[in-house]
Amino acid sequence: MNLTNLLRQVSLRHIKYQKAQTLLALAGISLGVAAIVSIAIVNKSVLRSFEESFQNATGRAALQVTGAQSGFPEEILDKVRSVAGVEYAVPVVETDGLLAAGKERSIMILGVDVLTDGQIRSYSLAQENADIPDPLLFLARPDSILITRAMAEREGIVIDQKIRVETVLGTRTFRVRGILNPEGPAKVMGGNLAVMDIYAAQMAFGKEGRIDRVDISLMKGEELEAVRGRIRAAIPQGYTVETPAGRTRQIEGMLSKFQTGLNLISIFAIVVGMYLIYNAVSISIVQRRKEIGILRALGVTRGEIMRLFLAETLVISIVASLLGVAIGILFAGSIVGVLGKIVSIWYARTAVTGISVSWLHPVTGIACGIAASLAAAIFPVLAGSRISPISAIRSAPWSEEGFFTGKRLNRAALFFILLAASVYALYRFAGFSPLLRSSGFLFSSQIFFLLGLSLVTPAFLRGFLTLFHRLLAYRLGSTGMLAGLNLGKNINRNAVAVAAIFFGISVFVNSAGFVYSIKSSVTIWLDAVVRADIIVSDGHPSSSTNAQTIPMPVDIWRDIEKVPGVRSADPWRKLYMDYKGKRVLLSSVDMVRRGEYSHFMVVQGREQELRRLLPNKDNVVVSEPFAEQFGVKPGDFITIPTPSGPVRCGVVAVVVDYLYDSGTICMDINTFQRHWGDRLADHFSVRVKPGEDISRVKDAIQRQLGTDRKLYVLPVREFKEEIRKAMDQTFVFNYALSIITMTIAGFGIIITLLASVLERTREIGILRSIGMLRWQVSAVVLLESLLMGTAGGILGCVAGILTGRLTLEGARYSSAVEYFIPAGTIVWALFMAAGLAAVAGIYPAHRAAKTNVVEALTYE
Amino acid sequence: MNRKQLLTRQESRLNLPAAISTPPPPRQEGGRFFNVASLCKIVWKASVLFLTVILSAVTGHAMSGREVYEKVHEVRSKMLDRKTEVTMVLFDKGGGKRSRTLSEYCKRSVPEGYKVLVLFRSPPDLKDVGFLIHARTFAERDLWVYFPEYKRVRRIPTTSQDDSFFGSDFSYDDFGGPPNLDDYRFSIIKEEVLDGRPCYKVEVTPKVRRKYTRYIAWVAKELWVQLKIDYYQDKELYRTGAFKDIKVVDTIPTPFSLNVENRKTGHRTELTIESIRYHTNFTDELFTQRSLERSGR
Structure with missing residues (x-):
């Protein structure tokens, strides 16, 4: 029998009977491919918009x-x-x-x-x-x-x-x-x-x-x-x-970390999709083992069985990938504006008017979808092809043939975890080797670690169920006992669904931990640095970092100080400059005035040395990313290009600064004005006299100075709140992709439970015939789902915390970002895992409860 | 060929006594000063020329396009020393109209160049805005503009001769002196009466491709001024110019009303000469950047 005939006679029939299962696997891969394609398209579109802008704005300039x-x-x-x-x-x-x-x-x-x-x-x-x-x-x-x-x-x-x-x-x-x-x-x-x-x-x-x-x-x-x-x-x-192209490359370099982060998150989505394929193919093999046995008995070789299942997967993955590409393009069209806005706020101004799709996007998406599906299917297919004809025909309905089991699994788990550790060690001790020190390389250690951990899932699930039996099952009566037993019966298959949940939750917690750590670190830094009562700026509060500020004449601080209730006002000026071919931020403040109430968070160097930053001394402090990028430490000298020629500045200290992740140089504003001849300020920090009402002073400033220019006069609390909001907006993609991975993980649970219910049709019939009520059947299935979700959630949270640290390290947002465990998110993630699993279990539970007793008893 | 050469050529062709009296160059061969064959040739040529002049006086000489434009060139050259007060009205296709008045000072400079100073007098937004042109030849010139708001004289880079002169329907070529005839080919299409005046209808084609690939001009006989010009871009009529109200001032026929229309945009510019004075003999000091900044003072 040739492969086409086998596909038509065997596979098509199976797909017809297992429509839901096939559709869910297809949806999982589609979403994964859609995530990859859409992120690739929006990333490309943003860069393209910069490129086009430069081309149009520069004309034939060489x-x-x-x-x-x-x-x-x-x-x-x-x-x-x-x-x-x-x-x-x-x-x-x-x-x-x-x-x-x-x-x-x-x-x-x-x-x-x-x-x-x-x-x-x-x-x-x-x-x-x-x-x-x-x-x-x-x-x-x-x-x-x-x-x-x-x-x-x-x-x-x-x-x-x-x-x-x-x-x-x-x-x-x-x-x-x-x-x-x-x-x-x-x-x-x-x-x-x-x-x-x-x-x-x-x-x-x-x-x-x-x-x-x-x-x-x-x-x-x-x-x-x-x-x-x-x-x-x-x-x-x-x-x-x-050259104009060089300027595009500069922007590309500036956005690379942000865009790499998005690409890596999208890869997580396809990895979760791989779990789904692994799950679906494994279940399919288990369900069709008798069929495999008969085919083998009829003379179909192991190779042909392998090719049959791989061909099935290939067909499904092609359809899913095509669908994924279409969804990805649609999705990209709707999110490209959001990404453009984020890039405009934090990096450089752009207006992305449309998406830029090249032939490479669908090809990459389809290739990823097919490769991921085949890679995920290969192991269960290998295991399935080894099923002997006699064992397959005789085997019990819940036989786990078709899954990798036992020692082999543990060995594989150990291999991947050790591989992850080795990759991480290489990354840590690779010095400045660009390839090994890249976030992509560190990301591979995360993937290996998660793969290793997911192979441990059967062992973890077994332990979890043991605990459940000891602590909780008896309290839930027969429903609890049955649910625990059912899960324990097909441990490897259920472990795949648990692994899908675990993976989804780990991505979610990883992402949340990353975001939470950045937000917390920035908040602590803001609290240390921004100690004024009111901030006066000429643009949106997030103008502290973006490129859309409209500076004001620096001497406005004198007018602000004339407003009743104002104790002091001091200017802050920022501008971007090229330092050794990289774009860095130059930040200048009035060191004397600012020093009275605010301070730097010194990481390297001595605080006493900060006196050297006083006006007219050519000294600076630099941020940690700057120090790391250019190999600078306190006591060194750096030559800064200024409009009046290069100026040699002493580095006084390395400080925490989150203004610009490519690096910041900070100097006194008088020194800055001397070399740049620039008399502008981006915002003013205003302190209010003791006992004065901040909002009253704020209104007075607005009244007196806001007549000939639009001013943003914000109490510091509101200013910080606005910055937090802007940060939240930046991480919207992280949240969106977490939702996609969780959705795919939910599909995994549905597939597993549906298969489980189908296989237990006869068993459910027996239980119903001896007096088990419909709701009790539903409750068992729902509890199984809940238990799988909880197990996956717990493992996912642990993995998410560990990988979150790696993500933060790999992103090198700034080496000073400390990892904060997102406690609230973890609780929420646990509830979400359990809840999502429970929701995913509703349909299988409903289907189990509807089981016709007579038909079930005759089910074979 | 420059204008002096051109004029010399005209003289050698049209000034018969000069042609006859010019002695032949001495022969080198044989060391003989006097050559019979040469003398015969001169006599023969002189006879032919004499006959031609006589015949054209009797029958009316059929002029070539080039000859027509040599006459036009002559008249335009005479216009180069002048002061003009002008009203310029710009009409857009929607019917909107903007008026401005300006003074134009022009001076012939050697050998065939000229200098022009244009000063806007109104509207208030454009008062004292000025242009200065130093033309060495028709094609080679320096152009400056002065905007009082910025107190800056700015140089306008060498532009296409056919570019629009700051939103009007005139081109830079329309200001200043006559073009070099050697850059064009001329052919008379026919003779026609326009505005009651007998005209030569001449097709003028630039030898090097320019924005306007050809012109059809109506040149009034006897006055040697253009009454109408149609500017074509290949086959498409792009711009039309009409020169009316022709008066003779100081023996120079002068059109007092110019109307140029861009057929593509529907934009139109009307220029009316309020007063004109020739043979002004302005000093060079009037045509300096300093003078431009001081509004001609």
Whole structure:
């Protein structure tokens, strides 16, 4: 009999009878594949949006010169223009603004020399390319602004209309002099872009004489690297001369940890799906052992039996993977905006307008689905093929042939746990080997550990049931005794369902522990560092880390101090800069004023040394990720690029700082102003006089200073609450993927219980015929389910705590993040495991209770 | 070929006495100063030319397109020393209209260049905005713009000659002097009467492909000014220009009303000369960046 015939005659019939089981296995793999595909798509889409933005915003620029975020003197432009091989060099001022009407949408404002910019970017003020009724007026008036057609349509703005925009210098009114068609830069940020003439932008945003970037095109035939070298030689140190693609790579590097984290979580989902396939195939083999015996007796070889079951799995996995790809694409479309928002809040501003699907996504999804299914099926299939024909025909209905059992299982468990330990040891002692020190490598140790632990599940379940019999079963009467016995009878099969629950719960607890630890560590740090009473900022409270802040003139602190009830106010300024090719955060505070009430959490170095941070001393403290990344310790010197040239700074201490996970340098604001020539602040920390009512002072600040600019004046408690909310938003994907894994685990329980009920049809019939009531049958099945859920939950919580620590270590969010056991989540996870299992048991219980006694007794 | 060469060529062709009186170059071979064959040739050429002049006087000379434009070129060259007060009205396709007044100062500079200073007088938003053009030749020029709000003189990079002049329907070419005739091919399509004036309808084709691939122009006979120009992009009519209200000022025929329409966008610009003065002989100091910043003062 060939394989096609076997599939048609044997497998199809089985699938027809076991529709629910097949569908659930299919759903499990589909969800796993969907998770992988959707995460891959959204990750790609976010990067693509950055890439497109850069491409559109940079036009035909081959190189870009950037300095610190605060900009640099215009004279640099002349130096670049004089370099041999430079065809055109055009200046750019890039800043953010908030529309003061509607949804207060954040926009990117590009200040370009419109007279020369057409040489680099593909737009012009010609009537054919844009709707600008009077280009001369646009150039002549400093309040002129051009907006994109997309923005005009979305916000209902028309030409000649005045719009109010929050800027560095407060709320400014601009007049829309034209609409840009969606081409070139007008496509950047999903159209959330406005263009101004460079001199108008400089005036409006307090950047007179300064530019943020120079975009350069090269003369024909010039070597890019040669020109880059000449430009580097022509301008002072501290400037970055990068290709637009290099800037995309920088963003890619910045997001890599976050995106890797998401990818790893999605892999968990497919691993849970593997449990489901393992479970389904094992049960299928057990249920069809007589069939296997007959086929073997008829001359079908072991190899053919193996191929038959693998072919079944292949067919199911192909269908499931295709379905998973479709669900994944749909899912990606609905979550891509959320991810874009998270990236915008914490990393860099982007507007992801749609998903970017390549042929690689479905191919990867399908390959993962098929590979995972076949890998999960291979062991039960191997075991099934070894069933001897006579044993198969004679065996009892609850025979466990088809599962790996006994010593072999324990040996495999030990192997995987030892493998996990070895991988972890390698990771720990690998120094800075990029491959071994990667989060992906550490993740593999987690997977091995979980695999090892899941192979221990039968032993654990046996122990758990023993405890149950001793402590609880007799109290529950015959229902408890029967449930315990039933579970004990098919320990290996039930262990697979327990393992699925265990895996789901471990992912959930792992994720929750990771999130909880970060939140707790950040909260402790915030409490230590943010000790003022009120925070005054010009953007959302999460602006402490994001790229959407609109800075304010630093001297506002003097106005704040004039408000009755204010004891003191001090500024904080942050900007991103390139340090040795990596983007790091430069944070500056008034050390004298801040030192009176707030302090650093010093990890390396002495607190007394912090005095060296005082104004006009070129000393800094650095965060732990910075110290680790660049191999810096107290007493070392680092050379920081500044607009006035490189500055050698002494490192006073290494401190805890969660502002930016790629690393932070902190210095006194006066020192910063001296080197950067920047007189702006991102927020002000305000202390209130003793006995003063904080909310009254807050209102007074808002009243006195909030007239010409939109101010966020928040009591510190609310400020911290907003930061917590923003963090919660960031971890929404962790929560979502936990739910997916739990759902897949729930399918596993349903499959196991349905199989169990089906096999015990005759037994249930006997119990019913001797007087057992329908509800009692239901109760037994439900209790079995509950017990499996609880066992899986307990093991999952333990595994989740252990792997959570590894995840935190691997994420290297910051080495200072301490692991906190998420006690509340663990209790919730236990209830959830038991509850989910109970819910999953409802249908099998209902089906068991409906069993017809006469039919059941004749069931074979 | 520059304008001086061109004029020399015209002289050598049209100025008969000059052509006859020009002595032939001495022969090198044989060391003889006087050559009979050469003399015969000169006499023959002179006879042919003489006959041609006589015949054209009797029958009316059929001009070539190039010759028509040489005449136009001559008239436009005469216009180069001038001061003009202009009203410019821009009409958009929706019927919206914006007016502005401007003063234009123009000076011929050697050998065939010119300098132009344009200063906006109104509306208030554009008051004292100015442009300065230093043209070495028709194609080679430097352009600066001044915006009083920023107190900055900005250089406008070399632009396409056909680019729109800041939202108007005029191009940079429409300001300043006449183009180099050698860059174009001319052919008379026919003779026609336009606005009651007999005209040559001439097809002008740039030798190097430009935004407008060809023009059809109506040149008024005797006045040698263009009354109408249709600008084509391949076969599509892109822009039209109409020159009306022609008055002779200081012997120079001058159109006082110009109307240019962009057929693609429906945008139209009307330019009316309020006053014009020729032979102004402005000093070079008027055409400096400093003067641009000071609004011509």
